[in-house]
Amino acid sequence: MNWFDLKDDVAVVIGGTGVLGGALAEGLARAGAAxxxxxxxxxxxxxRAAAIRAFGGRAIFVSADAGDAASLEVARQQVIAEFGQPTVLVNAAGGNQPAVTVTADHPFEAINVQAWRESFDLNxxxxxxLPCQVFGPGMCAAGVGSIVNIASVSAHLPLSRVIAYSAAKAAVLNLTRFLAREWATRGVRVNSITPGFFPAEQNRKLLFQEDGTPTPRAKSILGHTPMxxxxxxxxxxGAALFLASRKASSFVTGSDIVVDGGFLAQTI
Ligand SMILES: NC(=O)c1ccc[n+]([C@@H]2O[C@H](COP(=O)([O-])OP(=O)(O)OC[C@H]3O[C@@H](n4cnc5c(N)ncnc54)[C@H](OP(=O)(O)O)[C@@H]3O)[C@@H](O)[C@H]2O)c1
Incomplete structure (x- = not known):
């Protein structure tokens, strides 16, 4: 038996247009999922969908605004029409928003509440x-589902400066566990992955100067990352395949897999 064979699965990767979501979409497709x-x-x-089809995988792009339930429902119907009932949902839309960053010139008390709300709306x-509300009930009705939410190391201990993002990601972890309990007897598992630091679009300016050299914050992150x-x-x-696979992780729900080069294990 191949524990990580997903050929009977239909995976939806929201934020599959991004760097991490795109890599996860390709990985799921290489394991056989549509x-x-x-x-x-x-x-x-x-x-991204064309790149997947180019290596023989099954993929389509569906337009979806993660912040709009109606748009997600249209996307869900498109997926059902093309591939059938979704069995895997990866929630990879999100990111830090510079407008709500706390700095010496822009202290905590100056946080703009509207920007804070926007960070919570996004993350x-x-x-x-919303994706869990839109895709979860169909999975429960079918009795098959694996939801993988993308959290962050800042969900575990708030990073300096990015408190709105950190608090929203902490809430993602909390919601993950709530839904794990809620849907545990209905065939739907809900878990999360906590990535450490991966260069992507939403954090490019945070990590790299215009000339491509690391910012002081990037140096500080690397100094705190054992690897x-x-x-x-x-x-x-690998973490996503494990959580998506109903064979490999059949008894796993409400879990979080940390993939961070040791960042959360480091103190002094
Ligand atoms: N990179 C890291 O180091 C890191 C670490 C921890 C956690 N994460 C998390 O990993 C996830 C992926 O981020 P990334 O780093 O890969 O950044 P990214 O390349 O900027 O991807 C983020 C994606 O989110 C999507 N998105 C934003 N708003 C959306 C909306 N309303 N509807 C649908 N999609 C939306 C964007 O897609 P569209 O523009 O097509 O809408 C974009 O492709 C995020 O949740 C991020 O917080 C990243």
Missing amino acids: VAVAGRSAERGEA LVGGAL GRFGESQELI
Whole structure:
């Protein structure tokens, strides 16, 4: 038996248009799943789906705004029409928003509440809540489902500066466990992955100067990462395959897999 064979699965990757979501979409497709790459950017989504088809995988792009339940429902219907009932949902839409970053010139008390709400809207509401509401009931009705939410090391201990993002990701972990309990007897498992630091679109300016050299914050992150390097997006795939596979992780729900080069294990 191949524990990680997903040929009977239909996976939807929201934020599959991004760096980490895109790598996860490819990884799921290489394991045999039919994959819907979902997001707002048709250009990046179509390119990712084409790359998957180019190696013989099954993939389509579906337009979806994670923050809009109606848009997610349209996407869900498209996936059902093309591949059948989704059995795997990866929630990889999200990211830090610079507008709500705390700095010496912009202290905690100056946080703009509207920007705070936007961070929660992106990372908690669109990043997990609405997709679970839209895709979860169909999975429960079918009695088969694995939901993988993408958290962050900042969900475990808040990183300096990015408190709105950290708090929203902490809520994603909390929601993951709530839904794990809620749907445990209905065939739907709900888990999360906690990535450490992976160069991607939403954190590019945080990590690299214009000339490509690391920022002081990137140096500080690497100094705190026992492996002394950033992650590569492909390094998240193994955790996602494990959680997606109904054979490999049949008794796993409410769990979080940390993929961070040791970041959360480091003190002094
Ligand atoms: N990179 C890291 O180091 C790291 C670490 C921990 C956690 N994460 C998390 O990993 C996830 C993926 O981020 P990434 O680092 O790969 O960044 P990314 O390349 O910027 O991807 C983020 C994706 O989120 C999607 N998105 C944003 N708003 C959306 C919306 N309303 N509807 C649908 N999709 C939306 C974007 O897709 P469209 O523009 O197509 O809508 C984009 O492709 C995020 O949840 C992020 O917080 C990343």
